[in-house]
Amino acid sequence: MERLEAVNLTLLALCWACSLSSSTLLTAIGPLASRAVGASDAIAPFAVALFLLGAALVSVPSAPLFTRCGRKAGFLVGCTFNLIAGAVGVTGCLVDSLACVFAACFLSGVSQGLAQFYRFAAMEVCAPSRKPFAVTLVLSGGVIAAFAGPSLARLRFSASDEARFKYVGSFAAVGCLGLLNAVLSGAVRFTPAASTTDTRERLLPDGDGAECTSTRESQAPPPPPPPPPLLELMLTPRCIGAMSAAAIAHSSMVMLMSPLTIVMGNDGIHEDHSTLALEIHFACMFGPGFVTGRLIQRFGPPRVALLGVGVFAAAAATMLAGSELWNFIVGMAFCGVAWNLCFSSGTVLLSSCYTPQDAPRVQGANDFVIFFLAGSGSFCSGYINAALGWSTLNYIVLGLMAVMLATVFGVSRFPSEPVTPSNAADEGDPHFPRDPSVLSQASVASNASQRMRSSYMSEAVFIPDTQVAKAAEEEEAGLRSAFNSQSDLPRV
Template sequence: MPITVWGLAIAQALLASGNILLVSVSALIGQQLAEQAWQITLPVACQFAGLIAATLPAAHLMQRLGRKAGFVLGNLFGLLGAWVALQGLLSTSLGLFAAGTFLTGIAIGVGQQYRFAALEACDSGQHARAISLVMAGGILAAVIGPNLAVWSQGWHDDSAYAGAFYGLLGLYVVALLLILLLPLPAAIPLQPGERVRSYGELFRQPLLLAAVASGMIGYGIMVLLMTATPLAMDGHHHDFPATAMVIQWHVLGMFVPSFFTGRLIRRFGTRNVILWGCGALLLSVAVNLSGTGFWHYWWGLLWLGVGWNFTFIGATHLLTFSYRPAEKARVQGINEFLVFSAAALGSLFAGQGVVLLGWSGLNLFAVPWILLVLMLIWRLNTREPVAA
């Protein structure tokens, strides 16, 4: 595997570590700074808004200027966002802190292109493994992010959480230096007269529709049930250490399979791996519906993580067969926009969903969406698709 792919995997790990670090402290800081209850999750909402806002512009910018320029700009947004959020925290300004999380959200949105950049750094036969390797960086993030949130609590005398943003600044500095050193592919200019299909034409392809739906629903359902789990476990009288262990194993279920997902795709085909992902998501729902003991949550969330891994990595690989080189930015950008909009909706609906539907009702709500992906993928040609 080329060194560029390994470098992007490390960059992804640093990005995901910063994301987990933010998730660990943003709501707690919001609780400190908010004057009204609805403002507590404003910083988290602003982070998602920044991520979604960056997806389309980032893809088009990189097609015009190249991956290196785009990733450098993204990390600069991350550095600026961490500094602004720190100033908001120290000055007890919720608005300034939320502005900082919006800017870091932009950096996270730009960083979602790491897995696409990995495809350009290797031969087509290595694409599935390259995507898997970059996503495997999440394993390192699962260790660095939460621990950095704990270790940094003593780094600043005035605030227990200020140290986390010094840590975040450090992560973005290291990622910036790494990106500057990596031999990333240059921008490929469009050929004169080369036609780019409209979104309507592109989405009339069953393959593209299935790929985007797999990414959206796999990610959206994962975020929905993962975010609701702590609330459901608290409602069923599980203590916080038990909840933390369930979430930790869920994160491992999300990223550990990345070490072999690429090989499974190469051996059995992208279509089959996504179908197995749908099966894992349905198995997660079945376990969640079977009881509310600790091991029900543990196994349910573990299978939820595996299902996300297979559907998300499979969808990313499937997407690459749906566009011509000149259409890369258009398709990758709209895919990221739709996938992370679905994730944001899942996160926002999770709390209200537990209240309105209950834990069992929320799981049943997920079933038709998973079956929709299963149907769209099943209808594709059984042979592996060829590049557009």
């Protein structure tokens, strides 16, 4: 590995750790700070819900932002939001303003939504054969954040007896994490934006003569048909099943996590112990990611998702069994592992539902659905816990697992391979008309190579097989060789 590549990947892993530390920090202190400035037990979990809502809303303009401004500028915008969030949160604690505390959580959620692209940036700054390692390295930042965020939640900069002043240091830490993240992001040497030049132009020999340009124009196939409507892609059975698995898993996890510190405090458990439960929960969310990818490769997404359903049921049963400290710690640990299994399986399953050309639209819509439903679940969890109790919330999670179980069984009936430019041309699909020219055939094959890569680049916690990236490189090299051997192509 080149030194520059290693430095870039290390910096990106630290960037992700900083961003995710803000997330785990606000999850730990958001509801408590809200209650300290006057929110009821039903309203306090809104802090986490607004964080998720911010992440959901920014998923809509995030792709155009990175396309127009580049990776570095986009990430710096996210860091700025986190810096502002820290300042607003400190102000809210000092002036006793619930609106400021909620606004701080929302702004930090916007920052976290933009930070989701660090995993894609990591794969852009390394060689294709090392993309699996790049994803793994960036994921390690999540393990750091699992302990760094809750540890920062213990910061106390005031000796005042008023509860609201206890969280000034925590919100100040959010701003400091945003500033540190900006410094680290600025040090990364991102690659230029991917060229929009068609694949067939990249494969032809370069030259400065007019003959090559005219030949390209004469041999270029007609423009491709417009992409299918997004709603049509999202309503396919497998896409519905994939989004359902990820969204239900994320919503169930958030419904249990959002009011956790409130519930444990009402049961007489010290705040430091509730922070410990969250630390273990976050570690179990991100730690198994390195193993989950191998499980999905071996058994397939549906079976791994079913395993996650079983672990979710074990989590709910453990927390229904009692209100001791060990019930919360073990139950939330199970909840973290179950989220990892189900969320990973759902996103990998989603990667079989679109072509590379449709990937940005489908992935953006998928993120919006997941964060929107999770935010809605967080909003509801506060009211459910206050009105019906913690046990009812766990029973609702068990009901959601029954829905996921039916969804996964239904999805397993459908074939896993989407209609792609490569196989559509062979089968005579009307969206991808057959063209006998050498250029068209090579373009179709190159699209197949890109699809192989993109299907393994769509999820942070899925560890792809290195042989896939190597096969894609070999395929593209073969295409270049085939073009160079064609006698009818001009040599410049």
